[in-house]
Amino acid sequence: MIEMAKGLLEPSRNEDGCIVYEFLQDPFDPDSFTFYERWRSRDDLTLHSKEPHFKEFEKTFPELVVEGGVSIVAYEVSGESKIA
Numbered sequence: 125m126i127e128m129a130k131g132l133l134e135p136s137r138n139e140d141g142c143i144v145y146e147f148l149q150d151p152f153d154p155d156s157f158t159f160y161e162r163w164r165s166r167d168d169l170t171l172h173s174k175e176p177h178f179k180e181f182e183k184t185f186p187e188l189v190v191e192g193g194v195s196i197v198a199y200e201v202s203g204e205s206k207i208a
Contacts, residue, residue: 125157125188128181135177136161141168166200 129147136145143162150156163169172178 128184128188129157129159132177132181135175136172139168139172139175141165141171169198 126147126149133145133147136142141164143164144160145162146160148158148160150158161169163172173182
């Protein structure tokens, strides 16, 4: 999983509209991983899912996941402001 994800990081980070693209391993459960992404817009995220590097990841990813072990959550934020 880690090696496969490494091939996704740089191309994804270089996409127009990508603000943050991280792959994180849970320090308490080394078999648990999280992709943390921030995109400028929903359209940019949609375009990301059509990129060749994502399509390649999408083909291989299911082979590495324990059945029922995937959770995808998207949060829509209307704005942000600094608090400090």
